[in-house]
Amino acid sequence: MSILGEFEQLILWAVLRLGDEAYGVSIAREIEERTGRDVSPGSIYTALGRLEDRGLVHSRREGGGAGRAGRPRKFYRLRSAGARSLEESWSHLSAMADGQIDRLRGVGGG
Amino acid sequence: MTGPRPPAWARWAVRLGVRGETRDLVEGDLEERFAAEVARGIGPAEARRRYGRRALASVGAVWRGVWDERGRGGAMPGWGEVKRMVRTLGRRPGYTAAVTVTLGLALGAAAAVFSVVDGVLLRPLALPRPHELVTVWMTQDGEPTNLSGPNGLDLRDGVGAFEELVLYSRGSVLLEAGEGPVRQMPAVQLTDGVFATLGLAPAVGRDLSPADLAEGAPPVALLSHGLWTETFGGDPGVVGRSVMVDGRSTEIVGIVPEGVAVPLAPDARVWVPFRNEGAFRARDLIWLGGLARLAPGVDVGVARAEAESVWEGLRDAHPDVILDAGVTVLPLQAYLVDDIRSALWLLLAATGLLLAMACVSVGGLYLARGRARGAELALRASMGAARRRIVAELVGEGLLLTGAAAALGAGVATALVWGMRAFGPADLPRLDGVAVDGRVLGVGAVVALAVGLVTAGIPAVRAVAAAPAARLVHGGRGAVGGRGEGRRRFTTVGVQVALATVLLAGAAVLGRSFLTLVQVDPGYRIDGIVTAELEISPEVYGDAEARRDLYRRIQARVAAEPGVEEAGWALIRPLDDSRINYEVAVDGQPVGAPGEAPSADLQLASGAYYRALEIRLLQGRLFEDRDIGGPPVALVTESLARDLWGDVPAVGRRIGWVVDRADEPRWHEVVGVVADVKQQSLQAETHGTLILDFLQRPQGGATLTVRTSGDPAALTRLLRDEIPRMGPGIPEPDVSTLRAARSADVAPQRFLVLLLGLFSGVAVTLAAVGTYATLAYATARRRVEMGVRLAVGADPARLRSEVVRQGMVPVVAGLALGLVGALGAAGAVRGLLFEVPARDPLSLGLTAALLGAVGLAACLIPAARAARTDPVRSLREG
Structure with a gap:
C-alpha cells in the first residue's frame, strides 16, 4: 500500500470531486476554493505524474480549450488502487483525529 | 489579442525551466487561469503577479520532481533540509570542525601555492605579446653567459628574426636633482630601442635614440615612474630639465611607465645610454644582457638557428676572441623563473599530496559517521526512504562541509600568500603580483567541489550499501563491517x-x-660585520689620489669609532653575486691561446679588508701602506695558486691579467696567498681569484667592510650619517650586515x-x-x-x-x-x-x-x- 503525502491526498480528493472534469486548472481551483491554498500548475502535474507512475490515477489527453493559447489539456481519473490508498489514508487520519478536534482547539489557549 | 498580457519573463521562465508535455500543460493552465482572472475583473496587475508567482512555483516544482525521478522517489534537498543539515552538524562540533579544518588547511595550502605558481610561472608577463620576448646569450661550455657590446650589436644587425634587440647592464649612478643631496641609485645602462623592444611607450617624453649613443652626444636619462613621482611630484614638465648624473649635467628625456615589471632591471631608477666607453667597444669583455623582441610569427627555434649562423660569421671574423663560445636565444619568461621553477612545481606537488591525504582522512570520517548513523539510516530506508535519497543527503552534508572548508581555505590561502610575499625570497621574480584572485578562487572552487563529491560520495554509497535490516537489528554494530x-x-x-x-x-x-x-664555513667572519657600499662622484674624485685620500680618511674615521675593530675596503663585498673574470698570464710568459689561457676572478681589496673578515693568510703577507705608490702587488687565493703553480710557493711569482689580448699583460708580484672563500654565494663554486691592492688602484665605487664588537645597528646609523659628511659628492652609502x-x-x-x-x-x-x-x-x-x-x-x-x-x-x-x-x-x-x-x-x-x-x-x-x-x-x- 502506497503512503500518500498530504498534497497528494488533496489532489486525489479534488480529482474524485471533479469526476470527468478533473484537469490542471479545475483541480487547482477546487483546492483553492476549499482550502484557500494557491497551487501552481507545475506542482500539480509533478504530483499527478508521480501518482500516475504509481498506478493510482490514469490520464487522457485532449486538444486545447478556451483561453489556453492552443495548449492541450489532460484529464485525470482515480484508479481503484488510488481510491484504496486515499480511503486508507483518510481512515487512518480520521481514526486518529476521532473526538480530538475540540481538544485540539483547546490546546491553543494554554 | 488585446487586453492585458502575462509577464514575458514568466513565460520565458517556463519555456526554459519546463520540458516536454508538461510544459504545454503548464503553459495552458497558466494562460487559462490568467484569462479567467482578468475576465473576473481581478485587475491586470494582480493577474500578472499571480501568473508570475505560479510560473516560478511551477518551475521549482518540476525541478524538484526531476530530481525526484532521478532519485527514484527521493528529493533534491530543499532549503529546509539544508537548514536541518546545518543544525545536525552544529550538534557535532568536533566532527564538523575536524572535517572543515582538515579540508580547509589542505585546500588553502593548495590554493596559496597554486596562486604563486599561477602568478609566477603560468601567467604571461604584463607586457604586450610577451611570447615574442626573448633573452640572448653567449654560451660557454653550454652555459649562458653575457654578451660583449660588439657581439650584441652584430647580432642585433645580423639576425632578421629579431625585430628589436636592446643590450643592457645593471649598475648604479649618483643622482643630484636641484639642491637635493647626492644619492646612489640603482640604474641600468642601455642601447636605444628599449621601449620598442618591450612594446611600450614612455609615460612622458621619448625613448633613447641611436643619436644618444653616438660619441660626444649630450648626456640624457630616463627616470623610473617611482623616482619621477617621489622626486619631481609627477610633473610632466620635468622632461627637458637637467639633473646631475654621476656629476654630469644630464637631460631628462622620458619617464618609464608605472607598474611595468621591467624584466631587465626591475629595481633600476635611472636609465642611461651606454656612454661611449672602451668597455662597450671591447669584443672580449662579456658583461651585457641581451633582450630581444622576435618579429611577429617567428619561432624561438628559428631565431636561435639564425643567431647561430650569424655567430659562425663572427667566429670567422674574430677567431681570437670567440673561438669555442656559442650563442643561444631563450624565451624571456622561462629565463626569469628558471631558478624557482622546480621549487614551485615541487611545492605544488606537495600540496597535491596534502590534499590527497586530507581527502583520505575526511573520507574516513564520513565513513565512520555514516556507520554511526547506520541505525537511523536503516530505519529510514525501511520506512520507504530511497537509498539514493539518503546518499544525496549524505553527499549534501559533505558538500556543505566542503563549502565551509573552502571558505576557510580561501582565508588560509590569503594568509599564506601574504606570508609568502612578506617572507619569501626577495628576488623571486613576479612575487609582488601574486594574489588570491578570482582565477585562483575559481580553480579552488572546482577542486573543492570535486573533493567534496568524491570524499562524501564514496562513503555515502558505501554507508547505505550494507544491508539496512542487519544494521537495524544489530544497532550499527556486530555483523556489519566484518x-x-x-x-x-x-x-x-x-x-x-x-x-x-x-x-x-x-x-x-x-x-x-x-x-x-x-x-x-664561508671562510670569513659573518657576525658583527657591517658593510657600506659607496659610489663617489667621478667629477669630484676624478683622479686616483683624490679617491685614495677620501677612502683613507673614511677608513680612519670609522676605525676610530669605539667598538670598531677593523675596517677595510674592497671592490666587491662577500655574498654579492658580481663576478669579473679575466684571462691571466704567469711569470713573464705571453697570455695563452684563447680558451686555453687560465682565467681568474678579479677582486680589489685592502689589507684591512682581510683582517676585518678574518680571512686566513696562508703564505706571505697582506697589502700594506708601503705598497701605495710602490710596485704593483697582488694576492692570490689558494685554489688559484694551486692551479697556476701547483705545490711551488706562489709568493714572489709574477702574475698578469689582460683586458685586450694585443696588450702586454699588467704584471703584479704575488706577495701572499689567502684562503678560498664563498664569495658570490654560500652555494657558489669557489673560483680562483686574483686580488689587487685596492689602495694602489682606488675605484669610483667600493664597499667598506667593518668588524664591530658593538651594536651593528648603531654602526649602521653612523655609517649612513657620517660618510656623506666626509666631503662633497658623497651619497649616503648602502649599509647592510653580512648576516x-x-x-x-x-x-x-x-x-x-x-x-x-x-x-x-x-x-x-x-x-x-x-x-x-x-x-x-x-x-x-x-x-x-x-x-x-x-x-x-x-x-x-x-x-x-x-x-x-x-x-x-x-x-x-x-x-x-x-x-x-x-x-x-x-x-x-x-x-x-x-x-x-x-x-x-x-x-x-x-x-x-x-x-x-x-x-x-x-x-x-x-x-x-x-x-x-x-x-x-x-x-x-x-
Missing part, C-alpha cells in the same frame, strides 16, 4: 602514512640541505623548507590522528570480546601488544610504501639540494623513525585503553 571493511579502514591508514612519509622525507632532505647550507646578506642568500631554500615543513607537519598530524581514530574505533568494537577475555584471565599486556600489532601493521606497510615512493620521487628534489644526496639515508631514516614513533604513540593509547577494559561494564553495555 573483515572486509576492517581491511579497508586499515588500508586508509596505510595510504595516509605512505603519503605523509613522502612529504616528510622530502621536507627532511631539503631541511638537511638547508642546515648544511647555513652551516657552511642579512647570508639570510638573503639562503632565502629561497628557507622558503621552500619552511613551506614543506609546514605541509609535512600537517600531513604527519593527519596520519597520526587517522591511525589513532581507526585503531580506537576498531578496539571499541571489540570491547565485549576484550572484556570476556580479560574476565577469563587473559593477560592485559598480551591484549595491549595485540592491539599495537594490529595498528602498526598498516603503519609499517604505509611507511615502507612511502619510503619507496620517496626514493622514486628523489629526482624532483635533486636539483634543489646542497651537498646532500637526494636519496639521503639519514633523512629517510629520520623520517621512518619519526613516523614510526608517531604511529606507535597513536597505537599505544587505544591499546592501553583496551587492556584496562572493565569486563563487567563492557559486558553490561555491550
Whole structure:
C-alpha cells in the first residue's frame, strides 16, 4: 500500500470531486476554493505524474480549450488502487483525529 | 489579442525551466487561469503577479520532481533540509570542525601555492605579446653567459628574426636633482630601442635614440615612474630639465611607465645610454644582457638557428676572441623563473599530496559517521526512504562541509600568500603580483567541489550499501563491517602514512640541505660585520689620489669609532653575486691561446679588508701602506695558486691579467696567498681569484667592510650619517650586515623548507590522528570480546601488544610504501639540494623513525585503553 503525502491526498480528493472534469486548472481551483491554498500548475502535474507512475490515477489527453493559447489539456481519473490508498489514508487520519478536534482547539489557549 | 498580457519573463521562465508535455500543460493552465482572472475583473496587475508567482512555483516544482525521478522517489534537498543539515552538524562540533579544518588547511595550502605558481610561472608577463620576448646569450661550455657590446650589436644587425634587440647592464649612478643631496641609485645602462623592444611607450617624453649613443652626444636619462613621482611630484614638465648624473649635467628625456615589471632591471631608477666607453667597444669583455623582441610569427627555434649562423660569421671574423663560445636565444619568461621553477612545481606537488591525504582522512570520517548513523539510516530506508535519497543527503552534508572548508581555505590561502610575499625570497621574480584572485578562487572552487563529491560520495554509497535490516537489528554494530571493511579502514591508514612519509622525507632532505647550507664555513667572519657600499662622484674624485685620500680618511674615521675593530675596503663585498673574470698570464710568459689561457676572478681589496673578515693568510703577507705608490702587488687565493703553480710557493711569482689580448699583460708580484672563500654565494663554486691592492688602484665605487664588537645597528646609523659628511659628492652609502646578506642568500631554500615543513607537519598530524581514530574505533568494537577475555584471565599486556600489532601493521606497510615512493620521487628534489644526496639515508631514516614513533604513540593509547577494559561494564553495555 502506497503512503500518500498530504498534497497528494488533496489532489486525489479534488480529482474524485471533479469526476470527468478533473484537469490542471479545475483541480487547482477546487483546492483553492476549499482550502484557500494557491497551487501552481507545475506542482500539480509533478504530483499527478508521480501518482500516475504509481498506478493510482490514469490520464487522457485532449486538444486545447478556451483561453489556453492552443495548449492541450489532460484529464485525470482515480484508479481503484488510488481510491484504496486515499480511503486508507483518510481512515487512518480520521481514526486518529476521532473526538480530538475540540481538544485540539483547546490546546491553543494554554 | 488585446487586453492585458502575462509577464514575458514568466513565460520565458517556463519555456526554459519546463520540458516536454508538461510544459504545454503548464503553459495552458497558466494562460487559462490568467484569462479567467482578468475576465473576473481581478485587475491586470494582480493577474500578472499571480501568473508570475505560479510560473516560478511551477518551475521549482518540476525541478524538484526531476530530481525526484532521478532519485527514484527521493528529493533534491530543499532549503529546509539544508537548514536541518546545518543544525545536525552544529550538534557535532568536533566532527564538523575536524572535517572543515582538515579540508580547509589542505585546500588553502593548495590554493596559496597554486596562486604563486599561477602568478609566477603560468601567467604571461604584463607586457604586450610577451611570447615574442626573448633573452640572448653567449654560451660557454653550454652555459649562458653575457654578451660583449660588439657581439650584441652584430647580432642585433645580423639576425632578421629579431625585430628589436636592446643590450643592457645593471649598475648604479649618483643622482643630484636641484639642491637635493647626492644619492646612489640603482640604474641600468642601455642601447636605444628599449621601449620598442618591450612594446611600450614612455609615460612622458621619448625613448633613447641611436643619436644618444653616438660619441660626444649630450648626456640624457630616463627616470623610473617611482623616482619621477617621489622626486619631481609627477610633473610632466620635468622632461627637458637637467639633473646631475654621476656629476654630469644630464637631460631628462622620458619617464618609464608605472607598474611595468621591467624584466631587465626591475629595481633600476635611472636609465642611461651606454656612454661611449672602451668597455662597450671591447669584443672580449662579456658583461651585457641581451633582450630581444622576435618579429611577429617567428619561432624561438628559428631565431636561435639564425643567431647561430650569424655567430659562425663572427667566429670567422674574430677567431681570437670567440673561438669555442656559442650563442643561444631563450624565451624571456622561462629565463626569469628558471631558478624557482622546480621549487614551485615541487611545492605544488606537495600540496597535491596534502590534499590527497586530507581527502583520505575526511573520507574516513564520513565513513565512520555514516556507520554511526547506520541505525537511523536503516530505519529510514525501511520506512520507504530511497537509498539514493539518503546518499544525496549524505553527499549534501559533505558538500556543505566542503563549502565551509573552502571558505576557510580561501582565508588560509590569503594568509599564506601574504606570508609568502612578506617572507619569501626577495628576488623571486613576479612575487609582488601574486594574489588570491578570482582565477585562483575559481580553480579552488572546482577542486573543492570535486573533493567534496568524491570524499562524501564514496562513503555515502558505501554507508547505505550494507544491508539496512542487519544494521537495524544489530544497532550499527556486530555483523556489519566484518573483515572486509576492517581491511579497508586499515588500508586508509596505510595510504595516509605512505603519503605523509613522502612529504616528510622530502621536507627532511631539503631541511638537511638547508642546515648544511647555513652551516657552511664561508671562510670569513659573518657576525658583527657591517658593510657600506659607496659610489663617489667621478667629477669630484676624478683622479686616483683624490679617491685614495677620501677612502683613507673614511677608513680612519670609522676605525676610530669605539667598538670598531677593523675596517677595510674592497671592490666587491662577500655574498654579492658580481663576478669579473679575466684571462691571466704567469711569470713573464705571453697570455695563452684563447680558451686555453687560465682565467681568474678579479677582486680589489685592502689589507684591512682581510683582517676585518678574518680571512686566513696562508703564505706571505697582506697589502700594506708601503705598497701605495710602490710596485704593483697582488694576492692570490689558494685554489688559484694551486692551479697556476701547483705545490711551488706562489709568493714572489709574477702574475698578469689582460683586458685586450694585443696588450702586454699588467704584471703584479704575488706577495701572499689567502684562503678560498664563498664569495658570490654560500652555494657558489669557489673560483680562483686574483686580488689587487685596492689602495694602489682606488675605484669610483667600493664597499667598506667593518668588524664591530658593538651594536651593528648603531654602526649602521653612523655609517649612513657620517660618510656623506666626509666631503662633497658623497651619497649616503648602502649599509647592510653580512648576516642579512647570508639570510638573503639562503632565502629561497628557507622558503621552500619552511613551506614543506609546514605541509609535512600537517600531513604527519593527519596520519597520526587517522591511525589513532581507526585503531580506537576498531578496539571499541571489540570491547565485549576484550572484556570476556580479560574476565577469563587473559593477560592485559598480551591484549595491549595485540592491539599495537594490529595498528602498526598498516603503519609499517604505509611507511615502507612511502619510503619507496620517496626514493622514486628523489629526482624532483635533486636539483634543489646542497651537498646532500637526494636519496639521503639519514633523512629517510629520520623520517621512518619519526613516523614510526608517531604511529606507535597513536597505537599505544587505544591499546592501553583496551587492556584496562572493565569486563563487567563492557559486558553490561555491550
